[in-house]
Amino acid sequence: DAGITQSPRHKVTETGTPVTLRCHQTENHRYMYWYRQDPGHGLRLIHYSYGVKDTDKGEVSDGYSVSRSKTEDFLLTLESATSSQTSVYFCAISVSLAASTDTQYFGPGTRLTVL
């Protein structure tokens, strides 16, 4: 258990509403990631962070923004949710400070449904 929690674990929302998902770690690790899981696509990287206020885009970043104001928290925001953003969202952390292998450990996931 790498000390990662995600909240909420489940959420149902309506198209056009803003949604924020939270990832919290107790390990003080530098690297944090947000993925989405969809059938036929495996895990796809949305955004990642390599330090407080340092973030970068992943493969599927359109429609998402992130913020990291503290080492332990990485927030994923859907400014205006769409049905195509219905998915399971996983947060991950990298335990290697040098990221020499980038072994990642995953949170329990958040299931988001956009109606």
Add this chain to the structure above:
Amino acid sequence: ILNVEQSPQSLHVQEGDSTNFTCSFPSSNFYALHWYRWETAKSPEALFVMTLNGDEKKKGRISATLNTKEGYSYLYIKGSQPEDSATYLCAFYSGNTPLVFGKGTRLSVIA
């Protein structure tokens, strides 16, 4: 975008059978190759990380090999059990971008 391919996409085997699947990745800018095990309704769990050509790793009945020159890794499961049913993901690390995951091989072991 780096391309990581896994085959087969899915696999059904009988309990007791041995099986293997493949991960193909770019042979240039190689830093590490990861295998993860992902059970339904859970989160992916790290199985192995390999960094050197020729590496072999083993955990119980599961083992993995690595060929960085030709860009492939094999995952082997000996004597499959129902509890081995999961999706097995590989992920490639090039050193300057985060892990790139394959789409996984979904294994079902029938008792």
